[in-house]
Amino acid sequence: GNSVTQMEGPVTLSEEAFLTINCTYTATGYPSLFWYVQYPGEGLQLLLKATKADDRGSNKGFEATYRKETTSFHLEKGSVQVSDSAVYFCALRTVAQKLVFGQGTRLTINP
Amino acid sequence: KAGVTQTPRYLIKTRGQQVTLSCSPISGHRSVSWYQQTPGQGLQFLFEYFSETQRNKGNFPGRFSGRQFSNSRSEMNVSTLELGDSALYLCASSLGAPSYNEQFFGPGTRLTVL
Numbered sequence: 001g002n003s004v005t006q007m008e009g010p011v012t013l014s015e016e017a018f019l020t021i022n023c024t025y026t027a028t029g030y031p032s033l034f035w036y037v038q039y040p041g042e043g044l045q046l047l048l049k050a051t052k053a054d055d056r057g058s059n060k061g062f063e064a065t066y067r068k069e070t071t072s073f074h075l076e077k078g079s080v081q082v083s084d085s086a087v088y089f090c091a092l093r094t095v096a097q098k099l100v101f102g103q104g105t106r107l108t109i110n111p
Numbered sequence: 112k113a114g115v116t117q118t119p120r121y122l123i124k125t126r127g128q129q130v131t132l133s134c135s136p137i138s139g140h141r142s143v144s145w146y147q148q149t150p151g152q153g154l155q156f157l158f159e160y161f162s163e164t165q166r167n168k169g170n171f172p173g174r175f176s177g178r179q180f181s182n183s184r185s186e187m188n189v190s191t192l193e194l195g196d197s198a199l200y201l202c203a204s205s206l207g208a209p210s211y212n213e214q215f216f217g218p219g220t221r222l223t224v225l
């Protein structure tokens with residue numbers, strides 16, 4: 001079945017540091033890939049997505065590239081801020097199937 | 112445009128009781144999906160409704176059920192509550208079938224079973 005594996009947290013960084021959260025997937029067919037973010041006390045928000053190989057999703061300074069050859073969709077940001085502290089979920093979906101989420105990575109940014 | 116609303120936001124129940132959670136999707140959205148979020152299992156899909164019909168179902172026991180009304184509002188019900196049902200229950204709505212449309216999540220209902 002489809003599955004998503006993302007790096008375990010928690011991840012703690014200083015402000016302005018470079019961020020990478022690894023995400024790899026297993027899927028039949030050609031999935032769409034997503035990164036969601038969950039701020040404290042809130043639901044999930046779609047951060048970015050990519051629907052085919054080599055697509056790059058970007059939003060709010062975050063980027064991720066759909067790499068079919070390595071079945072990966074790593075999340076990156078060049079300079080994190082305290083306001084980026086949240087839990088990040090990598091997810092995939094194939095046609096007519098439900099969203100499958102990774103376990104989530106808690107990110108804390110210290111000033 | 113108002114977002115997805117879930118009521119109640121917090122709920123405390125005891126084992127053996129039953130509970131009903133409500134979700135109002137974004138106006139115009141016809142699909143509602145439900146997820147359970149726990150520290151141990153992460154985010155797990157419960158079920159998906161589109162135009163009052165259940166279109167997809169996750170691997171949960173029959174104690175978990177749901178329905179969708181003609182105005183697209185949805186409810187989920189958990190009967191004979193167990194301690195392990197303590198979780199954040201998230202509802203997501205989408206314009207059409209979620210396989211092809213972005214899902215927008217509500218803030219969740221936090222259920223505690225004592």
